[in-house]
Amino acid sequence: MTETAARTEGTGTRDGEIRFDTSGSTGAARRWFRLPHQMEREVELIGAALAGPVDRVVTYAPPQHLFGALFGEWLPRMARIPVHQAWADPYAPLPVSPGERVLAVCIPMAWDLLRRGWPGLERASSVVALHSSAAPPPTAHALLGRAAPLLRAHEILGSTETGGLAHRQLLPEGQNAGPWQAFPDVSFVREAGTPPGVAEELVVRGPRLARPENGTRPPDRWATGDLVEFTGPRAFQLVGRSGSLIKVNGIKxxxxxxxxxxxxxxxxxxxxxxxxxxxxxxxxxYAVYWAGRGEDTVGMADVRAALGDFPSPSRLVELAEIPKTPTGKPDHKALLAEPASPSARR
Structure with missing residues (x-):
């Protein structure tokens, strides 16, 4: 693929706002609006803290998403460097010149592509990967173990609504990741007197919160839905979600x-x-486990058809019956231990 000029996607509105749509898997998508100075501030903040000097960007994140727009369009334009939009032609050779300092912009499915294209990146003097939108896959940890020290990587925790909130180094398999460190302009709203080691919902304030379509300005604070345990004034461990929300390749x-x-x-x-x-x-x-009731027969095709407009489950497991806890609820631990047949995998 030929090099493409970095440009801003989305519909401009008042004061030059840029529109981004959240990727709801059910129901209508919601629109969020950011100002150019918010985009520039995030590029400068994260670029300085994590990426360092860069000669070329290789982005696997589409620009209609905030992460892809920030580092696949705004950063290359601000730094006046070339960008290779790898998401548009994932299997094309990577145009990396000897000695270049490369920034790779990654979402989960990018890591297998990055592994395939690694011979083209070995001529670089350094490769820094920024990962966002969901948990990194095992391929990411495996590649880091094989390609270090040429390759180093950082995870960014954030969302369309908040922008980047915190970061931590992404490490090879077998090494424990440290706590998330908040970016300097992010502050937390916490219940007074919460004892150490107790999980609490992550509620944030900051100048980069987006304006919702039904609001006249960004909110004063934003509840992220993440459960965290604070390990310091500006550091925390992510322990789960307050609800049933996950992201599959960035899709909620x-x-x-x-x-x-x-x-x-x-x-x-x-x-x-x-x-x-x-x-x-x-x-x-996510996995779906099911068991037929009485004489009714439900097959894998029925489950897939019922979830036609959801991201596909990673595992489908049919059981004779759903295991239960003593209180009669589905036994999650027992279910997760059930193997999926090869035909049930995505």
Whole structure:
């Protein structure tokens, strides 16, 4: 693919605002608006803290998403450097010149492509990868183990609504990741007197919060839906989500809605959707377990058809019955231990 000029996607509105749509998997997408100075500030902040000097950008993140726009368009334009839009032609050779300092902009499925294209990156003097939108897949950790020290990587925690909130180094397999470190302009809203080691919802303030389409200005604070344990004034461990929300390749999936859909369309089966970590391509994922009721027969094709407008589950497992806890609830630990047949994998 030939080099493309960095440009801003989205619809400009008042004061030059840039529009981004959240990727809801069910229901209408929501629109969020950012000002140019917010985009510039984020590029400068994250670029200085994590990327350092860069001669070329290789981006696997499409520019209609905030992460792709920031580092696949705004950074190359501000730094006046070439950008290779690898998301548009993923298998094209990477145009890296000897000695260049390369920034790779990664979403989960990019890591397998980065592994395939690594011979073209070995001529660079350094490669820094920024990863966002969902948990990194095992391929990311494996490549870091093989390609260090030429390759180093950082995870960015954030969203369309908030921009980047925190970062941590992405490490090879077997090495424990440290706590998330907040970016300097992010502050936290916390309950007074919360004891150490107790999980609390991550609520943030900052100058880079986006304006919702139904608001006249950005909110004063934003509840992210993430559960964290603070390890310091500006550091925390991510311990889960406050609800059933996960992201599959950057697409939001409410597992409660998956359960509702299956219950409505497949009354002849008992179905349970559970989150999975470490899918080799998509980062986060989810599994669907089901068991027929009485004489009713429900097959894999029925489950897939019922979830036609959701991101596909990573695993589909049919059981004779759904295991239960002593209180009669589905036993999540027992379900996650159930193997999927090869035909049930995505």
């Amino acid at each position: 999936v409410h597992l409660a809605r998956v359960d509702e859909r299956l219950k409505a369309l497949l009354p002849g089966a008992e179905c349970v959707a559970l989150p999975l970590d470490g899918d080799s391509l998509a980062g986060e994922g």
